[in-house]
Every structure is written in C-alpha cells, then in structure tokens.
C-alpha cells in the first residue's frame with residue numbers, strides 16, 4: 391500500500407512503516423525514545439511493536455490509565471514529569487502507541503514539552519487510524535468539555551499497522567466505523583454504502599480511503615477555518631451526548647463513535663428540515679446506525695443538559711451554535727444556525 395503525503399509528514403502502512411520509523415530514528419539520532427501507552431496497549435500492542443524497533447537508543451515506556459476520563463491536563467503533568475525524570479531533552483522522540491486518547495494527549499505533551507519535541511503516531515484502534523492520528527489535532531479535555539485545550543501540531547510520521555486491530559473489541563471497531571460513515575455521507579458515498587450493505591468489508595481499504603479523504607480536507611484547511619469543519623458532521627450533537635454521559639456517573643458512557651452515530655442521525659434529520667435533504671435518505675442513515683449500534687433511548691429529562699453542552703462546542707462563534715449539515719449525500723453546508731426547537735425535534739426523531 392502506498393504512503394500518503396500529509397502536510398509535513400507521511401502516513402506509512404504495514405511493514406514499510408517500521409522501516410521508515412527506523413530510518414527516521416537513525417537519521418534524527420534521537421537521545422531517548424519514549425513510548426506512551428496505556429495498560430491495554432502495553433499488554434497487547436507493545437509486544438507486537440517492540441520487535442520491529444531496530445535501534446541502540448535508550449527506550450523508556452510511559453504508561454497512563456486508559457479512557458477518555460483520563461484525557462486531561464493532570465495526566466499530561468504526569469507524563470511531562472515522567473519524561474523529565476527519565477532525562478528527556480529536546481532531542482527526545484515520543485511515540486504514541488494507542489487509541490485516540492493516547493495520540494491526542496501524547497501529541498499535545500510532545501508539542502509542549504520544552505517547546506516541542508518530535509512525535510510519531512502509531513494508532514492501534516480503528517477510530518484513531520481513520521481520524522485522531524492524522525491531521526495534526528492534539529489536545530485534552532477540560533472537565534467534560536471535549537478537546538477544549540490543545541494545538542495543531544504535526545507528527546513526524548504516522549504508522550498504520552492493521553495487525554493492532556486484532557487487539558480491540560468489537561465495540562471499539564464499531565466506534566471507528568462511525569467516522570468512516572461520516573466520510574461516506576459527506577465526501578464519498580461508497581464508504582457509507584459499503585458499511586450499509588456489509589459488503590465484504592476490506593478494513594485496510596476503508597482505512598486507506600478514510601485517511602486519503604481526511605488528508606485531502608486537512609491539506610486544504612489545516613486549522614479548520616472552513617472546509618475542515620465538514621469533519622464535524624454529527625459531532626455537534628454527538629460530542630454533547632458523549633460529554634453528558636461522561637459526566638453522568640450513574641449512566642453508562644457511550645463510545646465516541648456511538649455518540650457520533652446518534653449525532654449523525656439527528657443532524658441528518660435537521661438537514662432534511664432545514665436544507666431539504668431527502669427524508670428517505672435520513673431513514674436510510676437511521677436504519678444503518680440502529681443496525682450497527684442498536685437503539686438507545688435519550689431521556690427527555692436529559693435534553694436540557696445535552697443542549698447546554700452544545701453551547702460549549704468549539705465551532706460556536708459569538709454565542710451561536712454552528713452546525714455542519716448536508717444538502718445531499720456528499721454535499722455539505724458549513725456554519726448553519728439551528729434553533730433549539732429543531733434540535734429537540736431531532737432528538738425526538740432519533741428516539742422515535
């Protein structure tokens with residue numbers, strides 16, 4: 391599989407990617423190589439990764455606790471301290487080996503340690519392969535507010551090895567699938583159709599095409615002034631739902647993908663009312679989402695809290711909630727203002 395040229399780095403696939411990583415380490419003569427993992431990736435991915443690393447450099451493993459709940463500044467302080475205590479300097483390299491929490495947080499830690507050290511992303515979940523690890527977004531949550539703190543900063547390279555996907559649960563695979571559905575609805579309908587029809591899914595091809603799409607968008611608008619906002623389709627309501635369940639200790643959390651999938655159903659519904667997107671296609675999207683993720687009921691008594699969280703969305707400007715909507719498959723419209731009534735109606739539509 392050929393490599394994909396991103397802004398300042400390459401996304402490499404499978405075996406060749408390890409060669410490229412070893413070449414990079416040799417060329418840059420890093421002082422120490424830090425590998426950021428969580429307890430799951432340390433157990434299941436690190437043993438697959440380490441035999442591929444061919445270097446005489448000092449290697450140090452830093453482990454953080456898994457889960458979105460730990461994607462915060464306190465965890466960063468722990469990692470900055472660990473790097474410092476282990477003798478990290480400006481010629482250190484940080485390799486992130488994990489899902490979206492590890493790649494987002496690790497990229498942020500690296501980009502801010504001593505004003506920035508190099509980092510390499512090795513995503514191990516479908517979600518991080520098709521989204522988080524590519525595009526230069528790094529950061530952490532502030533309380534339950536997702537990705538409130540962070541910066542755009544590019545890795546030296548991204549290494550995609552689908553062998554890591556054997557280590558993740560079916561639920562995590564479905565979480566990543568939501569981002570692929572998003573690329574399908576907004577950019578390349580073939581991806582949505584593949585998932586909808588369960589057509590001999592070739593995961594490697596879906597990943598490659600998803601990264602190609604994301605990269606094409608990010609190259610045109612790296613800092614989300616315009617076009618990149620399309621990647622937030624389903625995320626305005628989805629993030630609010632995800633945050634709401636994160637802060638509700640008595641309720642089971644949604645994965646990112648599960649929340650985004652509900653968000654896409656709601657935002658497709660809003661698109662139909664506001665932009666004339668076909669209601670038959672909305673039903674198709676809803677059926678596909680329900681078939682993959684099952685049905686959850688959003689309680690009416692929770693709507694106000696969910697809508698309050700929408701008001702913190704990063705895409706908002708001048709106190710207005712900004713949505714990405716679709717006029718048709720593959721045809722988006724940015725910066726759409728949506729009334730609170732219509733948001734409620736869309737949640738009711740999901741529930742119906």
Ligand code: GLY
Nearest residue numbers: 521525527618621
């Ligand atoms: N996850 C959306 C983006 O990278 O812009």
